[in-house]
Amino acid sequence: MAWSKIGKSDGLKQGKIKEYNINGKKILVSNMDDKFYAIDAICSHLGAELAKGKKDNNTIICPKHRAQFNIQKCQKRYYSG
Numbered sequence: 847m848a849w850s851k852i853g854k855s856d857g858l859k860q861g862k863i864k865e866y867n868i869n870g871k872k873i874l875v876s877n878m879d880d881k882f883y884a885i886d887a888i889c890s891h892l893g894a895e896l897a898k899g900k901k902d903n904n905t906i907i908c909p910k911h912r913a914q915f916n917i918q919k920c921q922k923r924y925y926s927g
């Protein structure tokens with residue numbers, strides 16, 4: 847994937863997440879300790895929008911079936927279903 851400019855770093859405050867559409871693909875960007883991480887904004891289980899999920903430290907919890915995604919490692923951590 848190529849690099850894409852999405853805005854200025856001060857546009858996303860510490861601890862916040864925001865969804866961006868980059869070339870038709872939804873990406874979730876998080877600012878954690880002024881480091882920026884990006885993951886797919888669509889849950890890999892059944893396609894829920896992770897931006898509607900809950901953020902808990904470095905984890906996004908899917909709003910549908912509560913799969914957990916580690917933002918910093920860009921990987922699924924847990925799925926109870």
Ligand code: FES
Binds near residue numbers: 890911913
């Ligand atoms: S759609 Fe995300 S856990 Fe099922």
